[in-house]
Amino acid sequence: MKIVLLLGGTSPEREVSKNTAKSILKALRELGQEVILVDPAYGLNQPNNEDDYFSEKNYSEPNNRNYLEIINSSLFDEVDLVFLALHGRWGEDGTIQSLLEMRGIKYTGSKILTSALAMDKAMTKVVIQHFGVSTPDWLVANISEQDYSAYPEKIRTQLGFPCVIKPNDQGSSVSLTICKKDEDVIPAIMLALRYSDKALIEKFIPGREITVAVLDGAALPILEIVPKSGLYDYESKYTAGKSEYIVPAPMPEEVSIEIQEQAVKAYNAVGCKCYSRIDFRLTENNKAYCLEINTLPGMTNLSLVPKAANAAGISFLELIDRIVKDAVN
Numbered sequence: 027m028k029i030v031l032l033l034g035g036t037s038p039e040r041e042v043s044k045n046t047a048k049s050i051l052k053a054l055r056e057l058g059q060e061v062i063l064v065d066p067a068y069g070l071n072q073p074n075n076e077d078d079y080f081s082e083k084n085y086s087e088p089n090n091r092n093y094l095e096i097i098n099s100s101l102f103d104e105v106d107l108v109f110l111a112l113h114g115r116w117g118e119d120g121t122i123q124s125l126l127e128m129r130g131i132k133y134t135g136s137k138i139l140t141s142a143l144a145m146d147k148a149m150t151k152v153v154i155q156h157f158g159v160s161t162p163d164w165l166v167a168n169i170s171e172q173d174y175s176a177y178p179e180k181i182r183t184q185l186g187f188p189c190v191i192k193p194n195d196q197g198s199s200v201s202l203t204i205c206k207k208d209e210d211v212i213p214a215i216m217l218a219l220r221y222s223d224k225a226l227i228e229k230f231i232p233g234r235e236i237t238v239a240v241l242d243g244a245a246l247p248i249l250e251i252v253p254k255s256g257l258y259d260y261e262s263k264y265t266a267g268k269s270e271y272i273v274p275a276p277m278p279e280e281v282s283i284e285i286q287e288q289a290v291k292a293y294n295a296v297g298c299k300c301y302s303r304i305d306f307r308l309t310e311n312n313k314a315y316c317l318e319i320n321t322l323p324g325m326t327n328l329s330l331v332p333k334a335a336n337a338a339g340i341s342f343l344e345l346i347d348r349i350v351k352d353a354v355n
């Protein structure tokens with residue numbers, strides 16, 4: 027099969043995407059697939075040398091019009107499948123999925139609506155809550171509001187402190203603040219609004235960090251992340267040795283069954299396809315709260331979905347092969 031592996035892109039998760047792509051490229055070649063790399067940020071000006079896709083160097087100014095040009099180019103005429111190794115905006119949010127649909131090209135993972143919905147954390151919460159999945163209580167502050175001075179009071183009465191304020195649609199905890207008191211609120215909203223049009227304000231859920239990978243509608247073993255710094259931030263996420271991973275996460279069987287059910291419910295609620303990773307917080311009393319759904323989760327050697335698959339006896343090669351087969355069938 028002739029597969030284009032899309033990597034890089036213009037989102038803040040560009041570098042993470044390259045790592046994901048490195049692992050996927052190796053696996054696809056081992057599976058005997060013919061693979062071409064394409065970084066949509068470069069448009070028609072793609073690097074000549076494969077190694078250059080992974081270098082720090084930028085070939086042309088990353089620009090969203092480049093996406094249109096390259097997807098619409100003849101390079102995609104004879105392609106059997108696009109494997110999406112992109113993360114975040116333009117890659118995970120339904121945009122690239124729309125362009126590929128217009129060209130009639132098959133691609134891996136979830137479709138347009140699911141991708142767009144899951145990228146919007148607040149909208150995801152509305153939908154999953156409707157289907158009975160627990161999620162922390164929340165408020166949304168919009169960029170169009172002129173004055174955020176009512177929020178400390180709103181938080182005190184509707185959520186309580188501490189609360190978490192984060193951009194509504196950008197991954198990787200780039201600008202998340204844990205607010206303990208009134209004075210923390212406005213700066214945290216302003217920070218989140220630098221990255222997104224909406225700031226999501228959530229009740230802080232103390233407890234453990236767990237995530238559930240769902241593959242073809244079935245939950246894999248629950249994975250627990252124990253960040254050495256206490257907070258699962260950008261650094262602990264992407265630096266080797268900054269977090270410890272435990273899979274299956276130690277907990278009573280009935281609790282893990284319940285959480286896996288919640289994960290599958292969330293997956294189905296937003297209409298995920300093939301694979302996704304659902305993040306939760308788990309309280310001391312074993313109550314799980316869903317934070318978000320990742321429709322194109324990381325696939326590096328540090329990543330969580332491959333670890334969970336491995337615990338279920340599914341090798342990385344098999345995982346990639348299943349994602350390919352799902353997309354072409």
Ligand SMILES: Nc1ncnc2c1ncn2[C@@H]1O[C@H](COP(=O)(O)OP(=O)(O)O)[C@@H](O)[C@H]1O
Binds near residue numbers: 307
């Ligand atoms: N409401 C919350 N309560 C406690 N911790 C939170 C909450 N929201 C986010 N966090 C912490 O921040 C991390 C990142 O938040 P998340 O919503 O998953 O965004 P993303 O992974 O897209 O950056 C979580 O894994 C968790 O450690």
Ligand SMILES: [Mg+2]
Binds near residue numbers: 305
């Ligand atoms: Mg997350």
